[in-house]
Amino acid sequence: MLDQSRIDALRSAEVPAAHHLIDGAAVPASDGGTLEVISPLDGQVLTTIARGTAQDVAAATAAARRSFDAGVWANTAPAKRKAVLLKWAALVEENALELAVLGVRDNGTEIGMAIKAEPLSAAGTIRYYAEAIDKIAGEVAPTDPSVLGLVHREPVGVVGAIVPWNFPLMIGAWKLAPALAAGNSVVLKPAETASLSLIRLAELAHEAGLPPGVLNVVTGEGPVVGEAIGLSMEIDVLVFTGSGPVGRRLLEYSARSNLKRVYLELGGKSPNIVFADAPDLDEAVKVSANGIFRNSGQVCVAGSRLLVERSIHDDFVSRLTEFMGKMKVGDPLDPATNAGAVNSERQLMQNLGFVEEARTAGRGIIGGKRILKDTGGYFMEPTIVTGVTPEDRIAREEVFGPVLAVLPFDTEDEALSIANGTEYGLAAAVWTSNLSRAHRMVRGIRAGVVHVNTYGGSDNTVPLGGVKQSGNGHDKSLHALDKYLDLKTAWIKL
Template sequence: MTRTHEEWKAAAAALTFDGRPVIDGARVDASTGRTIEKRNPATGEVISQIHECDETDVDRAVAAARRSFEAGDWSRAGAGFRRERLLELANLIEARADEFALYDSLDMGKPVREAATIDAPGSAALYRFYGEAVEKQEDLIPVTPPGSTALVTREALGVVAVVVAWNYPLEIATWKLAPALAAGNSVVVKPPVEASHSALLLAELAVEAGIPAGVLNVVTGRGSVIGRALGRHEDVDMLAFTGSTEVAKQLQQYAGESNMKRLALEAGGKSSNLIFADCDDLAAAAAKAAFGSFYNQGEVCSANSRIFVEREVYEDFLRLYAEAARAYAPGDPLDPETGTGSLVSEAHADTVWATIENARRDGRIVAGGTRPEINGSRAFIEPTIVTDVPIDHEVHTREIFGPVAVVTPFDTEEEAIARANETPYGLAASLWTGSLSRAYRVSQRLVAGTVSVNTVDALGFTTPFGGFKQSGFGRDLSVHALENYTDYKTTWMQWG
């Protein structure tokens, strides 16, 4: 059932919050006795107190994960058992999809409509995908000399730490957790302090679904403490991360300083979108460009925020793009009709706004460029389109993580490719053309983990997602994600 604005507000008012971590299958208090005040960025209202855990709590959670892994109730139970439990977890997520949606909306400001119709159902579906996929993996018997047999199996790594960003609190956690759990690992999750509640509910539902206590633990608190403790922990075998490039580099250092734990890092992005004059439908390209740069308030690591347009169609595209951006006007996240919600905090909005002011000084604001106050909050920013700034301006070079995009003309295909690749990141890219040969030729030369042709930011359960260069390494989604959380083991048997 689709809820009205008033119904969503009533449901939000009735929602209960528990900011305690989940360790060994139960809610517990942080050992510090301290909490962090959590506010709804769209209203400024205090909604809960997140328990501020420290290294002691990390040790407790890792010990619980290790104990559960060694016990074998999950790791050695067999793929069929894990499949059934993950399918049941998916059912429970679907049954409480509106609750998950409200937690993520109230925590980080995203429209509840999107969280309820995309994020929560998509997360449930992904647990089903990996539950089914892991049961269909095959071991190998390679050719060996006569008198011997070798069996090559994929083995779970052990204790996996998961550190996730706040822009898709449930969904990005699921990208890591579903394959890690399906493979038989035990997990300790560090959710974002800005948006912890959906991960905490997920851990409770995992126990309800029959996943043994200690297999999924959630430790709340600040990344500078919990992330560092997990990164340096000698009993964590692998760490999966989504977040900034700066933090990803710190995690690499922590792994080197400790036990050389494995890493899968999905870090920053500054994705390009190339619009060629032979594009079949310029209006469609403009509408998708608006989606690619302003959806989820622009708080998307793969957001197509650098748009390069062939000069022949530059002015027409700019007009169509500005018109399309109107569909993403900010409003109350609990209003199903709102285009986008608030940014994750007023402090983050301040940073994004400073970038817009610099662009206003150094170039031209074609659309947007305002910061409305809604529900008493200043965390809202109108989708903003910038032009006529130098190519080394921060709107070209820095991951802004807000509803800001820059549009620049180009004259040749070679120039477009060079501009697109002039970035330390390599997460995603898009291009629009009616020429099959150009689509293939340009996509081959764009340095990006995903290149979308005649669409933007394309992804699906069956295709891997991740980056090159300083966007990190390792892949989420698809069966290839299981490779992050397993490794090959050879068992050689000599008969003669």
């Protein structure tokens, strides 16, 4: 149970100006100055962060390289790295409410979701890789007895991590935990509209005993800090979650610099497919609504396209509209709130622009307005758009807001064609009581994750990654370690 009095105390706490964290020390803004942090709750300045420069990135990467080459972390026994990471996870849990409220004030996620999806999820991820790393072994090759063939797994070196604003702690932990568990050093760039909780997360890592220089944080703008990370000759692997255009630029930066490996998770336009034989339509309604409207739709795997078999289309939309009308949108620091604020005014205007375009095209609009404008915050009604065709922009492009495009279908083959009819392939869902159909759809849908009779909720035991233009590589599960470990062969003549 969330303690409202404690939340209110944290809500009113002053947030000091945030500094970079380089080589274990807080480094204030230099020539770049500072950036204002505008809270989406009220549109007011919350604090400032350091506006990083290429020189700041160079200092951070130099610190990371020194720490890696010195072996202060890379050469630490996995069991000892494990102990530090477990202490870090414990500190994150101890400070969970502080971290969650700080993050909500920064990015607008409703506190009921934030406490679980942010600090508690991050702590679980850190603990998962801490427990895993001393079980990851090399190999002995089955070769000629006169030769000993060994396959070593070694840390790649310096990792650059660029994470988004929607779930900074959760997604940040997906990058940081396996990279650090494997023995790498890291330079982290948070989103400029959601840096505060990640800076605090890094501070807790140092409190847990992470050596200086192993985890460095540089805040600032993507075109400056992100570009410098992408072009750095000292970064061996770059991991990124965000938009396709930025992902393309990072690939270009790799080609222009040291050909660093680049792993990208670039979002999606995920289909949520409801057949008439769904086992429980009311459950499908509830889960479908939460799968697009929680966190104001600012979820990379959000089920933003609802495909409904035509025979139940009108009934399902009616039920969905009724459920949506009962959702409370508003103060993210009220535990009763179901959907909080949109992260920024820019994102809000983009969301509203998609809705207005659909309205102009004659599509049915339920909701779709800015609300609570008197608060100064960035709030939007959950929105259902009906009569959508697969060719509509709202059915093809990622809105990243509480906007659901509804498309009817008649046959399984048609549903599959619509589902696969975008450039994305991150997540999907199928609701059916037909086991054979479920397996056919799982096989036929081109996506990294396909849910059956549910949406979301997968844990660290399974990978998350996309196909097509949703990216490459995987977060979560033991497979994520592949990005942060190199294979080295030792071929020894006996």
